[in-house]
Amino acid sequence: MDHSEQKHLEQVPYYAEQGGEAALFAHAFAQRLPVLIKGPTGCGKTRFVEHMAARLGRPLITVSCHDDLSAADLVGRHLISERGTVWADGPLTRAVRTGAICYLDEVVEARKDTTVVLHPLADDRRVLPIERTGEHIAAAPGFMLVVSYNPGYQNVLKSLKPSTRQRFIALNFDYPVPEVEQAIVTRESGVDAAVAQRLVALAQALRRLTAQDLEETVSTRLLVMAARLVVSGITLPTACQAAVVDALTDDADTAAALAEVVAAVI
């Protein structure tokens, strides 16, 4: 099954820069270098790629990788139809043929054999060999390969092979500095600046906690969600309970500890 999503963005989606990443990405595009974006969940990786695709005038094809994702899911497969067997391009093949930006989100989730199909595309050759059809497709000029992953989830089994990794330039993302994060929360939710400031102060306090019981700390995405609840009429403490505390943990003790931080800051 094809879990990809294709976007032609006419307007450039809002993206607040963290420091030089837009210029680096644009140069990578010009030099036909594939890009690896590392960073925690909800810190702006996907928004950044959408923003850059629109700025560079390229269509964007996004694939959310999962542990069942096979090479055929990316490249394509033969399908049985009324007219017999027909070949159907997968999202990667579509991007290669049409010169789109192909974004593989959480690439380390995909099966190991899957990433191998990226190798000839991610070096000077820029070709996609399709075993099943015998085709060798040269990537159209606008084609670019972008992958992301979250190093926080990384374990020995789930990391990129060095042979894959060393084909990409890497951009390191993290949650934005407070002033930038406040601007994002305001802009994305329409909440007033004072509330955005308190939410960002809460995030700062929570991110200082030791990550013992939490797999991940509060993301910019969760702050935006809390702010949207406030704009919609929910009180700030209730919004923080739903969009931050209960969103981050299932453990009652951890939730109580987080709720204390909320009570102290909000």
Ligand code: ADP
């Ligand atoms: P990731 O792909 O890293 O998990 P996203 O790009 O989906 O995260 O970001 C989640 C949400 O947070 C976005 O939809 C947007 O509202 C907001 N966001 C995070 N960082 C930024 C940023 N730098 N500029 C604009 N919006 C951002």
